[in-house]
Amino acid sequence: MAFTLCDGVRLHWRLEGAVDRPVLVLLNSIGTDIGLWDRTVPLLLPAFRLLRIDTRGAGGSDAPEGDYSLAMLAADVAAIMADAGVDRAAVAGVSLGGMVAMQLALDHPSRVAALALICTSATMDPAAWTARIDTVRQQGTAAIADMAVGRFLSPGFATQHPEIADSLRDGIARQSDAGYAGAGAAIRDMALAERIGEIAVPTLVVTAMLDVSTPYAGHGEHLLAAIPDVHHVGVDGAHLPPIEAPAALATALRQFLTGDAVVDAAAETLFEAGLVNRRRVLGDAWVERSLANRTPLTADFQAMITRIAWGEIWGRPGLDDRTRRLIVLAITCALGRWEEFALHVRAGLSQGGFTRDELKEVLMQTAIYAGVPAANTGFAEAQKIIDMLEESA
Numbered sequence: 422m423a424f425t426l427c428d429g430v431r432l433h434w435r436l437e438g439a440v441d442r443p444v445l446v447l448l449n450s451i452g453t454d455i456g457l458w459d460r461t462v463p464l465l466l467p468a469f470r471l472l473r474i475d476t477r478g479a480g481g482s483d484a485p486e487g488d489y490s491l492a493m494l495a496a497d498v499a500a501i502m503a504d505a506g507v508d509r510a511a512v513a514g515v516s517l518g519g520m521v522a523m524q525l526a527l528d529h530p531s532r533v534a535a536l537a538l539i540c541t542s543a544t545m546d547p548a549a550w551t552a553r554i555d556t557v558r559q560q561g562t563a564a565i566a567d568m569a570v571g572r573f574l575s576p577g578f579a580t581q582h583p584e585i586a587d588s589l590r591d592g593i594a595r596q597s598d599a600g601y602a603g604a605g606a607a608i609r610d611m612a613l614a615e616r617i618g619e620i621a622v623p624t625l626v627v628t629a630m631l632d633v634s635t636p637y638a639g640h641g642e643h644l645l646a647a648i649p650d651v652h653h654v655g656v657d658g659a660h661l662p663p664i665e666a667p668a669a670l671a672t673a674l675r676q677f678l679t680g681d682a683v684v685d686a687a688a689e690t691l692f693e694a695g696l697v698n699r700r701r702v703l704g705d706a707w708v709e710r711s712l713a714n715r716t717p718l719t720a721d722f723q724a725m726i727t728r729i730a731w732g733e734i735w736g737r738p739g740l741d742d743r744t745r746r747l748i749v750l751a752i753t754c755a756l757g758r759w760e761e762f763a764l765h766v767r768a769g770l771s772q773g774g775f776t777r778d779e780l781k782e783v784l785m786q787t788a789i790y791a792g793v794p795a796a797n798t799g800f801a802e803a804q805k806i807i808d809m810l811e812e813s814a
Contacts, residue, residue, distance in 0.1 A: 422435075422481065423435060423436065423504075423505070424481075425497075425500050425501045425504040425505075427477075427496065427497050427500040427501075428496075430477050430482070430483045430485055430497070431482065431483045432474070432475065432477060432482045432483070432497055432500070432501055433455075433474075433475040433480055433481030433482045434455075434472060434473065434474045434475065434501045434504075434505065435455055435471075435472070435473045436470065436471070436472050436473075436505050436507075437462075437466070437470070437471050437473075438466050438469060438470035438471050439466075439470060440470065442468065442469050442470045443468075443469055443470065443510070443511065443678070443679070444469065444470045444471075444472055444507050444510040444511070445465065445469040445470070445471055445472070445510060445511050445512075445513060445674070445678065446472045446474065446498065446502065446507070446510050446511070446512040446513065446522075447471055447472065447473045447474070447513055447514075447518075448474060448476070448498065448512065448513070448514035448515070448517075448518030448519070448521050448522055449474075449475070449476055449479065449480075449514075449515060449517070449518050450515045450516035450517050450518055450540075450573075450660070450661060451476075451479075451516060451517040451601065451604045451605060451608065452479070452562075452569050452573075452589075452592070452593045452596060452601060453479065453515075453589070453592065453661075454475050454479050454480025454481070454592070455473035455474065455475055455480055456480075456592075457515065457661065457663050457664065458471075458473055458663045460663060460664055460667040461663040461667040461670055461671050464667060464668060464671035464672075465671050465674065465675070468675050468678075468679050469511075469678075472501070472502070472505055472507060472510065474497075474498060474501055476494060476497070476517065476518070476521070476604060477489060477493075477494065477497055477600070477603070477604075478596075478597060478599065478600025478601065478603045478604045479596060479597075479600055479601075479604065482600075484597035484599050484600030484603070485599065485603070486599045486603070487599075487603060488602075488603055488606035488607070488610070489603040489604055489606055489607045490606070490607050490610060491520055491521055491523075491524040491607050491610075491611050491613070492524060492528060493607070494517075494521045494524070494604075494607055495521055495524040495525040495527075495528050495529060496528070496529075498512075498521060498525050498529075498532075499525065499528075499529045499532050502532055508531075508532070509531065509532055509533070509534050510532070510533070510534055511533075511534050511535040511536070511537065511678050512525060512526070512532075512533055512535070512536055512537070513536075513537035513539060513674060514536075514537070514538065514539065514541065515539045515540055515541065515660075515661060515662070515663060516539075516540055516541050516634065516635065516660065516661075517541075517604060517607070517608055518539075518541070519538040519539055519540070519541025519542075520541055520542070520543075520607070520608065520611055520613065521607075522536050522537075522538060523536065523538065523541075523543065523613050523617055523620065524611075524613065526620050526621075526622060527613075527616055527617075527619060527620065530621060530622075533622055534622060535622050535623045535624070535625075535677075535678055536620065536622055536623070536624040536625065537624075537625045537627065537673075537674055537677065537678070538624060538625065538626050538627065538644060539627040539662055539663075539670070540627065540628065540629050540632050540634070540635050540660050540661070540662060541635055541640070541644075542635045542640035542641075542643070542644070543611070543613035543614040543617050543643060543644060543647070544611070544613065544614045544643070545608055545609070545611070545635075547609050547610070550605055550606075550608050550609035551609060553565060553605055554602045554605040554606060554609065557598050557601050557602045557605065558598060558602050561594075561598050562593050562594055562595075562596050562597075562598055562601050563593075563594040565593070566590045566591075566593040566594040567590065569589075569590075569593050570586055570589050570590045570593070572633055572634045572659070572660055573589060573659060573660050573661045573664075574586055574589070574658075574659050574660075574661065574664070574665060575631040575658055575659040575665065578658060578659070578665050585664060589664075614643070614647075617644065617647045617648050618647050618648065618649065620648050620649065621649070621650075622650070623650045623651075623652070623677075624644075624648045624650060624651045624652070625651075625652050625653075625654060625673065625674070625677040625678075626641050626644045626645055626648075626651060626652070626653050626654075627653075627654050627655075627656060627662060627670065627673060628640075628641035628653070628654075628655050628656075629655070629656050629657065629658050629659055629660065629662055629665075629666065630655060630656070630657055630658070630717070631657070631658055631659045632658075632659050632660045633659070633660070634660045635660065637655070641653070652677060654673040654677075654717070655716075655717045656669040656670055656673065656717050657669065657717055657718070669717060688724075688728065691728040691732045691733075692724055692727050692728050692732070694732045694736060695726075695727040695728050695729075695730070695731035695732030695733075695735075695736070696708070696727055696731070698731045698732065698735040698736050699727060699731040699735070701742070702731075702735060702742060702746070702768060702772075702774070703764070703768045704768055704771070704772060707764070707768065711723065742774060743774055743775055746765060746768075746769045746774045746775055747775060747779065747783050749761075749765050750762060750765055750766065750769075750780065750783050750784075750799075751783050751786065751787050751791075753765065754783075754784065754787045754791065754795055754796065754798075754799040755787055755790070755791035755792075755795055757795065757798070759798070759802050762799065762802055762803075763802055763805070763806055766780065766802070766803050766806045767806045767809075767810070770806065770807065770810060771810060777807065780803055784796045784799045784800055784803065787799060
């Protein structure tokens with residue numbers, strides 16, 4: 422076990438991974454220790470050397486009495502980095518860890534190469550934190566353990582993984598009262614909101630769909646508006662993505678921190694080229710709806726089909742759009758892919774991509790080569806689209 426002594430306080434940290442990889446510093450939320458990252462670490466180690474730190478007051482670090490501040494906690498991180506031989510690194514922090522990461526970037530800018538701010542904020546309700554601190558100092562951390570876990574994890578995840586929920590609850594209940602209250606004071610008294618515009622490194626803001634503590638609205642959106650070089654990724658789950666969405670979080674961190682600028686630019690060019698073809702074939706309105714409906718689950722898939730299907734295949738010169746449309750109708754009818762069939766029938770008829778007679782001939786041909794039942798359903802589905810188009814005309 423490694424420790425650093427900072428202002429008389431012993432701080433616990435762990436450095437792991439291949440020495441030739443870039444260092445990523447991982448900071449924890451209040452109420453957790455370096456174990457917060459256990460489910461995510463195996464997904465990060467192929468790309469990074471990881472420096473995990475127990476915030477003062479938590480895990481293996483000392484828990485002195487009194488209020489802590491973000492400046493104090495950021496100085497702790499800087500001291501540990503120096504002790505570990507890490508001059509400069511990317512820093513990822515969850516909740517309190519994200520607040521400490523922002524403070525580190527402001528107070529010790531030479532230490533920070535990039536930031537990943539995960540389910541965090543530059544401002545919280547001081548009254549709510551005062552009440553929580555008072556409860557902990559009077560009744561102990563056990564008094565707020567259930568409440569904290571209820572905010573840390575989504576109900577569905579907690580139900581499916583009682584071993585994780587119970588371990589978190591037990592960890593909070595056993596944490597030093599002084600340590601939790603001291604860290605809570607750092608959250609209560611933070612003064613980041615007016616300063617985060619000074620952050621001068623690339624920053625990723627990660628928000629979670631079910632996070633009730635620091636949701637996008639009122640928290641993530643303000644980080645995105647204030648930090649100059651900022652990017653956003655949304656993931657599923659609640660307040661602790663390293664536990665609830667480790668794969669999505671690791672993917673976001675790896676893409677943001679190790680992405681090749683040339684490769685990224687090429688992918689963006691292919692996406693934009695595919696978008697031109699997609700709009701031409703399906704129409705602007707449909708494409709705008711499809712893009713607006715992207716979720717963290719579907720965004721990469723939408724990007725892939727835009728680059729490959731629409732950019733590469735629909736952009737090939739060997740066949741014109743009309744021929745490709747008719748081929749798609751025959752294939753989707755034969756395979757019973759009725760949602761896609763309806764999409765291309767609607768787009769083709771409404772945009773003059775083919776005539777109703779040509780649609781009929783495709784379905785007649787499909788009846789011979791793919792079977793009468795498939796063509797029968799195809800005629801029925803096509804008629805629904807025709808009726809809708811006539812009603813709206």
